[in-house]
Amino acid sequence: MLLVEKTGPIAVVTFNRPEAMNALSKALRAALRQAMVELDTDPAVKVVVLTGAGERAFTAGLDLKELGTDPLGMGAANATDPAENPARAVLACSKPIIGAINGVAITGGFEVALACDVLICSTNARFADTHARVGITPGWGLSQKLSRAIGPYRAKELSLTGNFLSAEQAYDWGLVNRVVEPAELMPTALKLAAEMASIEGDILVTYKSMIDDGYALSLGDGLALEHERSMIHNAAVTPEMVEARRAAVQARGRSQ
Numbered sequence: 001m002l003l004v005e006k007t008g009p010i011a012v013v014t015f016n017r018p019e020a021m022n023a024l025s026k027a028l029r030a031a032l033r034q035a036m037v038e039l040d041t042d043p044a045v046k047v048v049v050l051t052g053a054g055e056r057a058f059t060a061g062l063d064l065k066e067l068g069t070d071p072l073g074m075g076a077a078n079a080t081d082p083a084e085n086p087a088r089a090v091l092a093c094s095k096p097i098i099g100a101i102n103g104v105a106i107t108g109g110f111e112v113a114l115a116c117d118v119l120i121c122s123t124n125a126r127f128a129d130t131h132a133r134v135g136i137t138p139g140w141g142l143s144q145k146l147s148r149a150i151g152p153y154r155a156k157e158l159s160l161t162g163n164f165l166s167a168e169q170a171y172d173w174g175l176v177n178r179v180v181e182p183a184e185l186m187p188t189a190l191k192l193a194a195e196m197a198s199i200e201g202d203i204l205v206t207y208k209s210m211i212d213d214g215y216a217l218s219l220g221d222g223l224a225l226e227h228e229r230s231m232i233h234n235a236a237v238t239p240e241m242v243e244a245r246r247a248a249v250q251a252r253g254r255s256q
Contacts, residue, residue, distance in 0.1 A: 001015075001016050001017050001025070001027060001028045001031060002014070002015065002016060002028060002031040002032060002035060003016050003053075004035050004038075004039070006042075006044070006045060008044075008197070009044060009045060009046040009047065009197040009201075010045070010046070010047050010048075010049065010190065010193045010194065010197055011039050011042075011045045011047075011048050011049070012048075012049045012051065012186075012190075013032070013035055013036075013039070013048060013049070013050050013051070014050075014051050014052065014053055015028065015032075015051070015052040015053060015058070015059050016053045017053070018052070018053040018054035018056065018057070020060075020063065020065075021056055021057035021059070021060035021103075021104070022052040022053060022054075022057045022058065022059040022060065022109075023059065023060050023061065023062065023063035023064070023065075024059055024061060024062050024063060024086055024108055024109070024112075025063040026063075026076070026084075028063075029076070029083065029084055029085070029086050029089070030083050030084075032086050032089050032090075033082045033083040033086070033089040034083075036048075036082075036089045036090065036092060036093045037092075039093065039095065040092070040093045040094055040095060043201070045095065046095060046096075046196065046197040046199075046201045046204060047095060047096050047097075047098065047193040047196045047197045047204070048093060048095055048096070048097045048098070048193075049097075049098045049100055049186075049189050049190065049193050050090065050097055050098070050099050050100065050112075050116060051099070051100035051101070051102055051185075051186070051189070052101075052102050052103060054102070054103065055102055055103055055122070055124050055182055056103045056104065056124075057102075057103040057104045057105075057106075057109070058099070058101045058102055058103050058104065058105040058109055058112075058113060058125065059105065059106075059108070059109035059112060060104060060106045060107075060109055061106050061107040061108030061109040061110070061111075062076060062077065062107070062108045077108075077136060077138075077139045077140075078139035079139070085139075085140055086108070086111075086112050086115075086140070087108075087111045087112050087114070087115040087140040087141050088115075088140070090112060090115035090116060091115045094205045094208065094209065095201075095204060095205060095208070096117045096118070096193075096196050096204055096208055097115075097116045097117050097118075098116065098117065098118045098119075098120060098189050098192060098193055098196075099112075099113050099116030099117075099118065099119045099120070100120050100122075100185050100186060100188075100189040101113055101119055101120065101121045101122065101125040101167075101176070102122050102124065102125065102182070102185055103122070103124050103125060103126075104125070104126045104127070104128065104164075105125065105126075105127050105128075106127075106128045106130060107128065107129060107130045107131055107134075107138075107142075108140060110127050110128065110129055110142060110146075111138060111140035111141055111142045111145075112140075113127070114141065114142065114145040114146060114149065115140075115141070115145075117208065118177050118192065119170075119175065119176040119177055120176070120177055120178055120180065120185060120188050120189045120192065121167040121170065121171070121176045121178070121179045121180070121185075122167065122179075122180065122181070122182045122185040123167050123168075123179060123180070123181055123182065124167070124182055125166075125167040125170070125176075125179075126164045126165060126166055126167065127158075127164065127165040127170055127175070128158075128162060128163065128164045128165065129142055129146070129158050129159045129162065130162045131159065131162075132159060132160060132162060133162040142159070143159070146158065146159065148215075149174070149175055150173045150174060150175050154173055167179045206229070206233055210225070210226060210229055210230075213225060214226060
């Protein structure tokens with residue numbers, strides 16, 4: 001139900017329940033947590049791509065059929081344990097995660113998408129927050145992360161109607177990085193992953209955490225955080241190290 005394929009420094013993690021719209025069953029949530037822990041601690045892996053099998057769904061969120069037979073199942077909607085909360089499982093990975101959104105990302109699936117660092121969408125992708133329509137409130141971060149991504153007015157429009165947001169509209173609203181044809185989704189995501197993976201792994205982890213941790217603070221506190229961490233990191237960088245990379249940076253600039 002969860003596929004993990006490693007090619008060099010890139011790992012592709014695929015929700016593989018297309019017959020159930022890749023719904024997040026209890027077993028799948030646990031498998032995602034385990035995979036993320038293993039990839040986070042694997043020194044050979046620098047970047048992760050997260051996607052869904054098929055073209056219908058990235059993931060439709062919690063497995064409602066399973067919840068209907070489990071009286072304790074609704075507790076997963078407010079779980080803090082990353083083995084139960086897949087958004088936290090994704091957020092706990094220190095390495096960059098590219099979400100390759102192949103189809104619908106609904107409710108809990110929307111929350112998992114928002115936990116990724118970069119979103120590349122197929123034209124088949126659509127997003128929806130149906131929490132209010134089924135009479136519950138989000139517990140995996142959607143009410144806070146969505147408004148920070150697209151602004152509170154647009155977030156309220158989506159969450160208080162349950163309406164779908166197309167891939168193109170998501171791009172226009174700044175929710176996703178780019179939209180491509182279905183056949184180009186994985187090649188585009190893997191190309192971006194390769195570009196990230198060409199950078200030293202410790203820099204990727206350090207820079208990602210600086211952005212994420214600083215974004216949760218005021219601008220003044222974020223600048224102080226940047227200064228503190230930059231002083232520590234840059235103290236270990238020598239002029240020789242910078243010079244060794246300068247030619248490669250210049251060559252890349254000429255080729256782009």
